[in-house]
Amino acid sequence: MYVRGIRGATTVEENVEQEILDKTSELLRTIVEENNVNPADICSVFVTVTADVDDVFPALAIRNMPGWEMVPLMCSLEIPIKDSLQKCIRLMLHANTEKEQGDMRHVYLHEAKKLRPDLCE
Template sequence: MSVRGIRGAITVDVNEEQPILNATIELLHAIVADNEIVPDDICSVFVTVTNDLDETFPARAIRQMNGWELVPLMCALEVPVKGSLERCIRLMVLINTDKTQAEIRHVYLSGAQALRPDLSSKA
């Protein structure tokens, strides 16, 4: 078994608590479904947001999900590069798995598809 990282990102239209929490849940659900994982397989989740999203901690949404109470979570600010994608939430989900790197499915939703069009399979 190896530790693998699964990347994901999603954008929100507004800097408001509920849209941030909803987008975080949507992204995590997609990562979990696409990679067939359960909370017990997860080592930790690292969450970053762009500096224009400051109404709530996205990890709050994950903490409230059934079965995720014990998963280590950490939030941070994304590096503020001029011209970078705005209102973006990014996840790095570290899991214990037998899957190869090639079998991992990264998830980019909404405006975040522009970050990795080569990996974006969601509409």
């Protein structure tokens, strides 16, 4: 068994609570589906946002999902790099798995596809 990192990112069009929560939930659900993991396999989730996403903690969306109540979550601000993608939410899940690192499916949705076009189909 290994601990593997699974990355993902998405963007919001507006800095409003419901959109932030919806897009965070969509991202997590997609990561879980693509990697066939469940909350019991997750060691922790690290959530970052750009400074222009401040209407709600995105981790609230994860905390409210059934089965995710006890998964350790942490939110932080992204480093403010000039000309970087704005209104962006990033997740890094640490999961217990038998899979090799190369088998992990990283997920980039909406405008965040620009971050890793090599991983987007």
